[in-house]
Amino acid sequence: MKRPMLVNVRRRSSDETPPAIRTEQDEQALVERIQAGEKELFYALIQPHERRVYVAALAILQNEADAEEVAQDTFLKALTHLGQFRWQAKFSTWLIQIAVNEARMRKRKNHPEVMGPLEEHTEEEGYYTPREFADWREIPSEALERKEIRNALVQALSSLAQVYREVFVLRDVHEFSIAETAAALGISVGAVKTRLLRARLMLRDLLAPGLDGTWTSRLSFQKGNKPWT
Amino acid sequence: MDLSCEDVWREISNYIDNDLDPHQRAALGAHLGQCRNCAALLEGTRNVIRLYQDERLLALPAGFTKRLHRKLRAEIQGPPGSAFGWAVSLAAACVLGAVFLFANLHQFAQPELKSAHSQPAARWPAGPVAVSDDGKIFHVANCPFLHGKWKLVATREAIQKGYSPCVRCMREYLKVGRGPEAWEPGVEFAEEVESDGAQ
Numbered sequence: 001m002k003r004p005m006l007v008n009v010r011r012r013s014s015d016e017t018p019p020a021i022r023t024e025q026d027e028q029a030l031v032e033r034i035q036a037g038e039k040e041l042f043y044a045l046i047q048p049h050e051r052r053v054y055v056a057a058l059a060i061l062q063n064e065a066d067a068e069e070v071a072q073d074t075f076l077k078a079l080t081h082l083g084q085f086r087w088q089a090k091f092s093t094w095l096i097q098i099a100v101n102e103a104r105m106r107k108r109k110n111h112p113e114v115m116g117p118l119e120e121h122t123e124e125e126g127y128y129t130p131r132e133f134a135d136w137r138e139i140p141s142e143a144l145e146r147k148e149i150r151n152a153l154v155q156a157l158s159s160l161a162q163v164y165r166e167v168f169v170l171r172d173v174h175e176f177s178i179a180e181t182a183a184a185l186g187i188s189v190g191a192v193k194t195r196l197l198r199a200r201l202m203l204r205d206l207l208a209p210g211l212d213g214t215w216t217s218r219l220s221f222q223k224g225n226k227p228w229t
Numbered sequence: 230m231d232l233s234c235e236d237v238w239r240e241i242s243n244y245i246d247n248d249l250d251p252h253q254r255a256a257l258g259a260h261l262g263q264c265r266n267c268a269a270l271l272e273g274t275r276n277v278i279r280l281y282q283d284e285r286l287l288a289l290p291a292g293f294t295k296r297l298h299r300k301l302r303a304e305i306q307g308p309p310g311s312a313f314g315w316a317v318s319l320a321a322a323c324v325l326g327a328v329f330l331f332a333n334l335h336q337f338a339q340p341e342l343k344s345a346h347s348q349p350a351a352r353w354p355a356g357p358v359a360v361s362d363d364g365k366i367f368h369v370a371n372c373p374f375l376h377g378k379w380k381l382v383a384t385r386e387a388i389q390k391g392y393s394p395c396v397r398c399m400r401e402y403l404k405v406g407r408g409p410e411a412w413e414p415g416v417e418f419a420e421e422v423e424s425d426g427a428q
Contacts (some may be wrong), residue, residue, distance in 0.1 A: 029345065039304075039305045039306075040305060041306075042301065042305055043298060043301070047294075050289060050293065050294060050297065051287075051288070051289050053416070054289055054290075055294065064290055068290060068293060068296070071293075071297070072296070072297055072300045072301075075297060075300075075301060076300065076301060077305060079301060079304055080304070083413065125234070127238065127239050128238070128258075129235075129238070130238060130270050138426045143280075144280065144283050144285050144286060145285075150285065150286055151279060153281065153286055154286065154287070157281070168281070172278045172281055172282065173281050173282060173287065175282070178246070178248070193242065193243065193248075196242050197239070197241070197242035197243075199243055200241075200245075200274050200277065200278065201238070201241070201242075203276065203277045203281075204270070204273045204274050204276075204277050207277060208273065
């Protein structure tokens with residue numbers, strides 16, 4: 001579903017070259033040419049997806065080096081199996097599915113103790129009760145020029161449980177639809193909605209001390225205070 | 230329909246995503262217009278989403294694309310000169326093989342016997358054998374059938390030159406024979422070898 005509130009809010013740094021605007025038809029034509037043997041076009045095909053694959057892996061692994069390796073493996077796998085891609089999903093969804101699977105496998109390999117039934121245990125049975133109701137002024141995008149604000153946002157996201165983090169990243173950072181998010185993560189639409197609600201409200205509570213306009217007080221999550229527990 | 234704040238909190242995410250039926254959406258809108266806390270919650274949540282959508286956050290590490298392309302290059306282009314390289318390597322291997330085969334052809338071919346009536350050797354004696362310049366047979370040095378001027382040569386050389394084993398002293402090396410148990414080559418003529426000698 002279209003989300004009018006979130007249109008035109010994305011900004012880029014001035015030294016970044018924006019990817020060429022590409023429709024799904026353009027992408028489909030590119031894929032067909034690569035499948036026909038023009039493999040050099042693969043660089044152009046993946047260029048708009050590099051960040052989202054990396055960030056999806058990072059959301060699961062929380063380690064930049066591991067996330068980069070998983071992203072590389074994802075694109076390599078996509079290239080190898082592109083001949084089998086049949087547009088049952090969007091190319092971006094297919095890529096993210098590969099990235100999520102690769103990242104989960106790596107996490108299982110690196111940390112077998114944290115994977116397993118406990119990972120699926122969530123607090124989805126009860127609703128999350130917000131703690132902060134202070135009025136927020138809109139944070140100007142220029143605020144993100146400040147490193148401490150970027151760090152605060154990254155740390156807040158990192159402090160979420162993986163099941164919330166990955167839903168939030170796909171839905172709100174990458175702007176996947178609810179259905180695409182569910183498909184990429186292999187969970188139900190209902191689970192996506194429930195986790196998304198909790199992720200958004202938890203992040204809001206975590207960031208409230210800064211987003212109320214001060215950004216001066218020490219953020220609550222930096223003290224190990226998790227408002228949802 | 231009056232909604233409680235808890236009702237709004239449960240649906241705030243769907244409200245942001247515009248994923249409510251019009252009736253529900255209108256009810257939430259009415260509550261949000263009156264409740265300062267819920268309105269703050271809505272704006273704060275939208276603000277959070279907006280911030281996380283900025284691409285300066287969670288940016289790619291420096292050099293990411295370069296490293297990615299380096300990793301993909303081998304798969305996209307194949308190993309350097311792969312198709313041509315494989316063809317050249319294969320052709321070179323064929324040429325080398327042919328040269329080797331030609332150079333060593335005489336080793337694999339059956340030598341032409343000096344006498345059409347002789348039998349070729351089934352196996353070779355270990356030591357040197359005696360041949361005469363005008364003969365067609367190789368012998369042990371003291372074979373009574375060895376006549377004239379003779380010399381010792383390696384067995385391989387004798388066979389390659391077309392000499393065949395003597396039916397008397399080399400019987401055991403013939404294809405058809407009575408076997409080594411019937412006769413031990415060289416034993417009965419040992420004394421003659423010492424007295425005669427190679428020239």
